[in-house]
Amino acid sequence: MSYPTVTLNDGVTMPQIGFGVFQVPEDETTAAVTAALEAGYRSIDTAAVYRNERGVGRALAQSGIPRDELFVTTKLWNTDQGSASARPALVASLARLGLDHVDLYLIHWPAPGRGLFAETWTAFEELRASGLTRSIGVSNFLPEHxxxxxxxGGSVPVVNQIEVHPELQQRDIQAADQLHGIVTEAWSPLAQAGVLGDPVVTEIAEAHGRTPAQVVLRWHLEQGRVVIPKSVTPSRISENLAITDFSLTPDEVARIDGLERGGRTGPNPATFNG
Structure with missing residues (x-):
């Protein structure tokens, strides 16, 4: 089965549905990623601060899937920002992953109080030029960042990975991303399951014979976002990927759009410095 992709502003193609491992313990990561790869995922999203890159790497190595069929993302943690530390941090991540390059490297947070994200971005351009990552992007960046x-005057990020779900849609950031040709990637796309019991979502799910999670993920896809749902349950891992064979009506999309409540589950990028 083929799954939808997006073409980034540097010409690289990225799967629109990926598998996230945020908050997955190291000792559970290999099994979870293995289940995801067996289900058909080819995009895996991790980060240095998740402390599970080794588990991801083991699953990738054991899968036997050719490297060019995989899309691996990791992220630079706030304490490693700066021109001197960005490269050693990526080299360390690659060692843990067992890879010679990643497909996408992100600045995890702007950490504005540190005042280093612009300098870090210049270092990221050098990392891409040296072949340690195919593409470079950011995460949790506000329009001003x-x-x-x-x-x-250099590269434009290919991706801005931000918290997006029906209760926190961050339309101002999405508009800024679109203006600059940046793909919005949604982390916590299901609000850590917080939106799955919403009556609007459950009613639409019932109408389609789908799970609430599938409906919310489909809502993201239909608006062009990349999604990286997380689960450690094989059946849910497979269900979250099975969202390409149905569509929502414009009215259903609008009803989910109407669930905005400013319901942030993570830190505020304007003030979080890690």
Whole structure:
């Protein structure tokens, strides 16, 4: 089965549905990623701060899947920002992953209080040029943070990975991403399961004979976002991928759009410095 992809602004193709491992313990990561790969996922999203890159790497190595069929993302933690530490941090991540390059490397948070994300972005451009990552992007960047790195006159991030779900849609950031040709990637796309019991979601799920999670993930896809749902349960891992054979009506999309409540589950990027 083929799954939808998006073409990034540097010409690289990225699966629109990926598997996230945030909060998956190291000792459970290999089994979870193995289940995801067996279900058909080819995009895996991790981060240095998750402390499970080794578990991801073991699953990738054991899968036997050719490297060019995989799309692996990891992220630079806030304490490693800066021109001197970005490269050693990526080299360490690659060693844990057992890879010679990643497909996408992200600045995990702008950490504005540190004042280093612009300098870090310049270092990221050098990492891409050296072949340690195919593409470079950011995570949790607000419009003003995007403007600051775009003003450097170099590369534009290919992705901005932000918290997006029906209760926190961050339309201002999504609009800024779109303006600059940046793909919005949704972390916590299901609000850590917080939206799955919403009456609007459950009613739409019932109408389609689908799970609430499938409906919310389909809502993301239909608006062009990349999603990285997380689960350690094989049946749910498979269900979360099975969202390409149905569509929502414009009215259903609008009803889910109407669930915005400012319901942030993670830190505020304007103030979080890690």
């Amino acid at each position: 995007l403007e600051e790195i775009i003003a450097l």
